[in-house]
Amino acid sequence: MSSPTPSDVTSSAPFHRLGLVGTGAMGRGIAQLAAQAGLEVMLHDARTGAVDEARDFIAGIWSRGVAKGRLSEDDQASYQSRLHEATELEDLAGCDIVVEAIVEDLDVKQDLFRRLEAVIADDAVLATNTSSLSVTAIASACRLPQRVIGFHFFNPVPLMKIVEVIPGLRTSREVVDHVDALGQAMGHFTARATDTPGFLVNHAGRAFGTEALRILGERVTDHATIDRILVDQGGFRMGPFSLLDLTGLDVSHAVMESIYHQYYEEARFRPSPLTRSRLDAGLLGRKSGEGFYCYQEGQAVVAKEPSAPAATPLPIWISREDPEAAQALSAVVTAAGWTLEQRDQPSPDSLCLLTPLGEDATQTALRLGLDARRCVAIDMLGGLDKRRSLMTTPATQTRYRDAAWALLGADGTPVSVLNDSNGFVLQRVVACIVNVGADIAQQGVAEPATLDRAVELGLGYPRGPLAMGDHFGGRRILSILDNMFAATRDPRYRPSPWLRRRAMLGLPLATPEST
Template identity: 55%
Template sequence: MTARQYLIDTLGIVGAGAMGRGIAQIAAQAGIAVRLHDANPQAVAAAHAYLADTFAKLVAKGKLDETAANAALARVTGVHAIGELAGCGLVIEAIVENLDAKRALFRELETVVVGHCILASNTSSLSITAIAAACTDPSRVVGYHFFNPVPLMKVVEVIDGLRGDPAAGDALMDVSRRMGHTPVRAKDMPGFIVNHAGRGMNTEGLRVVGEGVASFADVDRIMREQAGFRLGPFELLDLTALDVSHPVMESIYHQFYEEPRFTPSPITGTRLAGGLLGRKSGEGFYRYANGKPQIPDEPPAPATLPARVWVSRRDPRARDAVLALAAQAGVPVDDGATPAADALLVVTPLGLDATAAALDEQLDARRVVALDTLFPLDVARRRTLMTTPATTRAARDAGHTLFAADGVPVTVIRDSTGFVAQRIVATIVNIGCDIAQRRIASPQDIDLAVTLGLGYPHGPLALGDQLGASTILTILRNIHATLGDPRYRPSPWLARRAQLGLSLTQPDATDLNEEPQ
């Protein structure tokens, strides 16, 4: 059978909303003729006016010359009937996120376009295989998931359905690059890459708050200033809006047949019902005034240093870092095997709570504080201190004073298996590893999609390598053993590579036809 040849010189778009007009913009700027259709003719006119205004602004800012802007706008033609999309080499559907509606549209499109035309869906959560099943020829149906705003979000997911022609996906990879976007390839699985990988940050952040460990603002501060993310989970949820995010959480959870790793939180369901959607409604996890979040002030650090400090020897690297801070603050160190009665007791657990760490070393829980040392204490812009339920106010305040003595802010949280950053980061890495384990996408494309699509400082696999795969494995195993929750079971991809000393970005050697490094 001769391989089908796909030629994309004219692009049809069905749906003239934010996604449709964004795709039209980048295609027109790349020299591709665009035919834009919407069931509402006024939406097409509004989209054309929007594009004219957008191109004018780009000219005013010096990002586009006037001749190129005029040419780009001239390439976008509004069409009133589906039949006018005949002759397009690619038609992208960007309509409502409803399977029945998309199937009906694809059945109609199939009667209009020529046999070498690719039919692509911009769905963010529906199965490409299920959409394609409505067609007589499902081989040319491909997922083509852009992110909003399309011109700024430079990544696009190309998703192969079970009955898809790989050459159709290859053609979309090529045209994506032509439009200035970075394409990543994925199998047809719930959430594809980005929405799948994004479950770690949001659902674990919600679980931390749901356990009464810390406030929304504290979790965001920790993830920004200690873990180095651009936004914390609740800032991100406010940006995307709960009427978008919560249904995606529920959809992915149910599509994976109630997989514990993706369990949604009643927190978002309740807030969605109350209309606390985020920035666009003026109030979400934060209130907004003139578009700016009103973040509660932090209380100042106490002013009383401990008389002396005893530091656990279980983790020599962490102990050295804590001792350096104690020396800088001028606090004497208790080196005794049995701590003195007036010593502050500092433990540095990985994946354990302060209570478990205190009991493990037979320490007086009233004087115990735990310090998160996953990220270097001398580099991070914030530190996290954790208390046991028995820790006295005096011990808590002494620990806070000690670890804030050099001017780095300290967030004090209640007892939590894995602090905040440890458990959120480990969950992010673990889900990324599981995407790789399921062969949904290549390790390279997983990290590319997450850094470009979610704005994380590193992809999940690279982040795991940076912190140490064995460290992430320890955190997850300890949380899993403590809570007994299958949500935290380590992915085989993570466990095997940690045990073998391989990079998490390393495919199986048989896939590479070479020996592992």
């Protein structure tokens, strides 16, 4: 959604004068959008000179917009005229909404809101840009908790076209509707969510990094391979370890621990000890020059992938539990010119290719009565177009592993070789993302459509979690989780009731309750 012009929003914005406390990165972005939406903006910051810095920064953005032809000089002048300094909190008295964007500390925010209540009118709104604190808890310190609401933007505010609108338990419906309208007038998708730990986007994002860390901790493969698989096969813009390095472990680890503890040690959100030790070592990511990757001149140093080994072609036998997967693998074998066996059981020397969902290669081989020394499992969830992932049993002989590697890479498609794991890499991460999203829907944190759109905008996923489940197949996702839970007995992988019911009925995962 493009940024609105003054003429289209001035009459539609439910507020006219917005006060902003805190002019750091988040506050500046909110001020910019509010001015562009036709509001008079009063800027307050306890640090001397901070407001001038913020106005200069915002003016620079608008000047660059003019230089690039995206903004007229008249619009720039109009926007600029709406930014005013509030030297004291008392200068915010005439505001009909005040947004705080200060430090993430409950006591500090409560103290600020108490002071603001002594200044602003009783019908003015108090909004918090908190990303992790309870809106209800912040409001509990106020005389009029019904006018307190969460209004959570994402950094960088002008580019991240989403804002979460989070009422506390006592927030009035009128306040919710007005703040929602303000978010839309500021050019953002407004995601209404309940006041739960992580709200909507940060809650939905728990599985991506924590499951990738678990895979790394189990030594299934290295961090760079996990990133490659999730980008190439999963369609994610960035791998989880690149993202952790970008955000910084000092931020990410704290969020992981906070949400885990706020949900009373819910297994689906369990953090990894890997981030705790790396945080202690100062391996924060880009900001420290080293995280999961080392950085030179701001660029990650990534080791080159090993090439597929030379191997003598072997007869290929493919398990037929998944006919669609077997057909796709058969096409690869035929294109490479290798011999494809069509018999019910493999010949004594054939390479056996398995296509499990949520099982490891060992379990699948034994369940099918096959010789584990000749078995290699292939992840078919994400298809075979951009990358192929193979997984060996601990007993798989090098000859058969190399043959599978050479076969899958014969047409130049990159191949990732994994140690045995329930669910490979892609299956595990995708299933956990879908499962957390389904449980968000089950809890009523947000409407299914809101959940999917918020995750696309806030996290940059190729699809929201429910749409992702439908894309890969709800029954397949359920099978992955069921098999992982059966093998590990880890409650982390127990399927959400929302997911189980819809998958079993063959319904889209966004299907609402009937009542």
